[in-house]
Amino acid sequence: xxxxIKPLFRHRMMPxxxxxxxxxxxxxACNALFLLQQxxxxxxxxxxxxxxxxxxxxxxxxxxxxxxxxxxxxxxVSELRAIPGVTSASVAGSFPMETMAQMNGNVLGExxxxxxxxxxxxxxxxLRDTLGLKLVAGRDFSATEEAVAYKNIGLDASGxxxxxxxxxxxxxxxxxxxxxxVRIGDQPDAxxxxxxGVVEHLMRNKFGQDxxxxxxxxxxxxxxxxxxxxxxxxxxxxxxxxxxxxLKAVKATITRELGPDMIQGMDPTYESYGSLRDHMLAQSKAxxxxxxxxxxxxxxxxxxxxxGLTSYWVQQRTRQIGIRRALGARRANxxxxxxxxxxxxxxxxxxxxxxxxxxxxxxxxxxxxLTRLPWTYLPYGAALMLLLGQFAVLSPALxxxxxxxxxxxxxx
Amino acid sequence: xxxxxxxxxxxxxxQSVPMVLLLVLxxxxxxxxxxxxxxxxxxxxxxxxxxxSPYLYVATMDAREAVDKDNPDYKRPDSLLKLADAKAxxxxxxxxxxxxxxxxxxxxxxxxxxxxxxxxxxxAYGPVVQTLGVSLRHGRPWTEAEQAANAPVLVIDAHMAQxxxxxxxxxxxxxxxxxxxxxxxxxxxxxxxxVQIFNLAxxxxxxxxxxxxxxxxxxxxxxxxxxxFIAGECGKxxxxxxxxxxxxxxxxxxxxxxxxxxxxxxxxxGRFLAGxxxxxxxxxxxxxxxxxxxxxxxxxxxxNHVVPDDVHLNLMLAGGFLLLCLVNVAGLLxxxxxxRQGDVAIRRALGASKRDxxxxxxxETGLLGLIGGVLALPLTWLxxxxxxxxxxxxADAARFSPGVFAILFALSVGVGLLVGILPAWRxxxxxxxxxxxxx
Numbered sequence: 001x002x003x004x005i006k007p008l009f010r011h012r013m014m015p016x017x018x019x020x021x022x023x024x025x026x027x028x029a030c031n032a033l034f035l036l037q038q039x040x041x042x043x044x045x046x047x048x049x050x051x052x053x054x055x056x057x058x059x060x061x062x063x064x065x066x067x068x069x070x071x072x073x074x075x076x077v078s079e080l081r082a083i084p085g086v087t088s089a090s091v092a093g094s095f096p097m098e099t100m101a102q103m104n105g106n107v108l109g110e111x112x113x114x115x116x117x118x119x120x121x122x123x124x125x126x127l128r129d130t131l132g133l134k135l136v137a138g139r140d141f142s143a144t145e146e147a148v149a150y151k152n153i154g155l156d157a158s159g160x161x162x163x164x165x166x167x168x169x170x171x172x173x174x175x176x177x178x179x180x181x182v183r184i185g186d187q188p189d190a191x192x193x194x195x196x197g198v199v200e201h202l203m204r205n206k207f208g209q210d211x212x213x214x215x216x217x218x219x220x221x222x223x224x225x226x227x228x229x230x231x232x233x234x235x236x237x238x239x240x241x242x243x244x245x246x247l248k249a250v251k252a253t254i255t256r257e258l259g260p261d262m263i264q265g266m267d268p269t270y271e272s273y274g275s276l277r278d279h280m281l282a283q284s285k286a287x288x289x290x291x292x293x294x295x296x297x298x299x300x301x302x303x304x305x306x307x308g309l310t311s312y313w314v315q316q317r318t319r320q321i322g323i324r325r326a327l328g329a330r331r332a333n334x335x336x337x338x339x340x341x342x343x344x345x346x347x348x349x350x351x352x353x354x355x356x357x358x359x360x361x362x363x364x365x366x367x368x369x370l371t372r373l374p375w376t377y378l379p380y381g382a383a384l385m386l387l388l389g390q391f392a393v394l395s396p397a398l399x400x401x402x403x404x405x406x407x408x409x410x411x412x
Numbered sequence: 413x414x415x416x417x418x419x420x421x422x423x424x425x426x427q428s429v430p431m432v433l434l435l436v437l438x439x440x441x442x443x444x445x446x447x448x449x450x451x452x453x454x455x456x457x458x459x460x461x462x463x464x465s466p467y468l469y470v471a472t473m474d475a476r477e478a479v480d481k482d483n484p485d486y487k488r489p490d491s492l493l494k495l496a497d498a499k500a501x502x503x504x505x506x507x508x509x510x511x512x513x514x515x516x517x518x519x520x521x522x523x524x525x526x527x528x529x530x531x532x533x534x535x536a537y538g539p540v541v542q543t544l545g546v547s548l549r550h551g552r553p554w555t556e557a558e559q560a561a562n563a564p565v566l567v568i569d570a571h572m573a574q575x576x577x578x579x580x581x582x583x584x585x586x587x588x589x590x591x592x593x594x595x596x597x598x599x600x601x602x603x604x605x606x607v608q609i610f611n612l613a614x615x616x617x618x619x620x621x622x623x624x625x626x627x628x629x630x631x632x633x634x635x636x637x638x639x640x641f642i643a644g645e646c647g648k649x650x651x652x653x654x655x656x657x658x659x660x661x662x663x664x665x666x667x668x669x670x671x672x673x674x675x676x677x678x679x680x681x682g683r684f685l686a687g688x689x690x691x692x693x694x695x696x697x698x699x700x701x702x703x704x705x706x707x708x709x710x711x712x713x714x715x716n717h718v719v720p721d722d723v724h725l726n727l728m729l730a731g732g733f734l735l736l737c738l739v740n741v742a743g744l745l746x747x748x749x750x751x752r753q754g755d756v757a758i759r760r761a762l763g764a765s766k767r768d769x770x771x772x773x774x775x776e777t778g779l780l781g782l783i784g785g786v787l788a789l790p791l792t793w794l795x796x797x798x799x800x801x802x803x804x805x806x807a808d809a810a811r812f813s814p815g816v817f818a819i820l821f822a823l824s825v826g827v828g829l830l831v832g833i834l835p836a837w838r839x840x841x842x843x844x845x846x847x848x849x850x851x
Contacts, residue, residue: 013834014746014747017743021739024739028733062654065653065655230654264518282803291729297441301438301740305744309743312747312750369721
């Protein structure tokens with residue numbers, strides 16, 4: 001071991017440059033991969049919507065002057081339901097993947113020290129049906145429950161609620177959430193909602209950077225939010241083949257019914273849920289491409305750098321290697337020595353890099369909406385860098401091991 | 413001497429083309445990444461209205477007139493005021509210039525209704541053209557007398573004049589705005605803040621500024637049935653209004669912007685503003701302590717996160733990447749130079765000083781940096797093109813500007829010299845005798 005470590009201190013520049021390079025690459029790659037993973041969350045998380053190709057969404061519908069009364073919206077929904085090929089129609093205050101209109105709130109479980117979570121609230125008629133959410137426990141809202149009339153938006157009203165399994169597990173860790181009460185907010189007169197059903201998944205429509213855990217925390221209320229300025233209509237068609245004709249009919253119906261009262265200069269969007277989802281995730285996807293590209297180039301540049309430096313470093317010591325060979329060292333010994341040396345240098349770089357990565361993350365957390373870098377990233381990052389280091393050193397090490405012993409006798 | 417070193421450097425580059433290519437490409441990629449991020453950052457983070465916005469301040473206060481039990485805390489400064497409060501602040505004339513504005517989206521048409529255009533514009537109380545630094549090409553801004561009389565006059569921009577009348581000089585023509593006919597009294601040059609500055613709390617994440625096609629006195633527009641695009645915050649018991657409504661008497665929908673030139677003026681105005689707000693609170697109108705505060709444009713934009721975090725993060729990422737490329741190139745250069753210690757030793761033995769050797773190597777790395785910069789130019793262009801193709805709200809900011817050339821040139825030469833310092837110093841440090849021995 002000593003014969004490997006000692007020369008590193010005698011000729012400091014080359015090993016130092018490698019250490020610095022590895023440390024920088026490590027810090028950049030760790031943080032870039034962490035950002036990437038966060039951007040990936042909404043893309044890979046199931047949104048809970050069944051048969052998305054049959055769902056048609058009409059949004060960006062804004063009334064001029066005053067919001068439409070709930071009765072008017074209900075009327076439009078029944079018109080939509082009458083379209084041939086439609087199995088279910090809804091009007092809602094907010095909608096999965098539609099980030100312009102959001103209802104978010106802190107929800108609390110039961111007891112003296114209730115579990116809390118930040119969750120999205122979707123208020124709308126027959127949403128479970130229209131979204132095609134899969135019930136895993138309990139039941140859907142009844143017709144009477146759907147007919148509720150709220151005094152205002154409905155967030156502070158009490159009644160029944162359907163929640164996602166993830167939220168149920170979070171608020172009621174004991175197990176069955178059915179029949180328990182969820183409070184919407186901290187106020188003493190906050191809305192109290194009894195859980196009547198649990199659905200498998202329903203993604204919230206807020207893609208911040210702090211949504212790794214709570215992205216599947218959603219609640220479903222029946223009814224229509226009163227005085228809500230931006231209603232969203234959704235319609236489920238019987239089959240994917242009929243979705244196109246249904247979309248056209250939806251557009252015609254809404255234009256006919258609400259068009260004259262809409263704001264001027266901004267047209268509503270009618271599209272399939274699939275295309276809405278693609279639009280909303282496009283930015284995240286672009287960021288994923290960018291960050292993976294950057295990470296890849298960072299690693300590539302580092303590998304090339306280590307390769308270049310090590311091959312020079314080996315070439316410099318050709319004579320010494322020759323002497324060692326002449327003194328009886330085998331090829332395998334030389335190979336192993338160069339690899340071990342690389343392991344040490346890269347290892348030092350990784351240690352420094354991890355500290356740096358963590359410091360950068362802390363600084364970013366302080367200045368931006370970022371969460372803490374989970375420590376589980378560090379061993380993975382370290383393993384990756386060590387592997388890359390070994391890969392980079394392979395060719396110079398092999399060259400070193402092929403140095404013939406006779407070199408020792410030359411040019412002294 | 414310099415051109416001799418240059419020829420020497422060129423000859424050496426030709427000797428090992430693959431290595432030089434690697435060095436130059438690494439630098440080019442680093443520089444291009446940095447330039448792409450810098451271009452976007454520069455476009456978004458500069459003054460939104462150059463020469464004007466550094467002196468503009470927006471008034472904020474908790475002006476709620478009813479208890480809001482859902483949001484009892486005043487978590488984020490609020491710039492929206494009722495028209496009455498905005499008028500009071502403007503009429504006090506305590507700043508150099510002051511205006512209350514709200515954005516509107518409404519159709520403008522010529523009198524016979526043949527041509528109609530959707531237009532964004534500002535409803536204003538006060539001298540909007542002067543305060544925001546809008547330059548007029550024809551005509552004049554409205555006078556205080558016209559404003560007080562709610563005269564139906566407006567200023568349109570040159571684009572709108574072209575579209576509606578086919579000529580830029582539209583002064584004296586009539587335009588239908590809402591239910592009334594307005595007289596054009598001025599035509600402005602196109603005016604658009606580089607990034608969004610008005611009603612930041614409610615503009616839903618848009619980043620780039622909006623062309624303002626018309627400027628109209630607020631009360632005259634309300635009289636014609638034209639209201640702000642977003643009604644802002646209306647009282648709990650007030651009739652609920654949403655978009656494009658002129659029934660906003662119960663709503664807070666105007667922002668007051670003031671021009672202040674010196675820190676003393678800023679301090680004075682801040683005290684005046686706090687005094688006004690506290691008086692309203694004491695009189696029982698504002699139910700919460702108002703916490704009135706002035707914000708400069710830049711601070712206001714930072715507070716409201718107008719420039720997305722991603723832009724900052726990408727800039728840092730690119731900076732870190734460039735640093736990595738620099739270390740990498742420095743290492744490769746050191747290896748390259750030290751391999752040639754023999755040549756250096758001969759030069760030293762023939763009388764070249766350490767300084768000569770140092771300069772010679774710096775010239776070589778400077779040359780490499782310059783080549784890297786030239787290569788980085790198309791790469792930066794490519795990077796900006798890729799960003800423009802992205803579905804991001806700031807895609808429009810990714811445009812090549814002349815200033816970028818200068819930065820690119822300086823950066824590449826700087827990079828070339830910076831990476832060369834360590835290797836060049838290393839190569840000229842060893843005594844010639846030892847180097848000859850090694851050779």
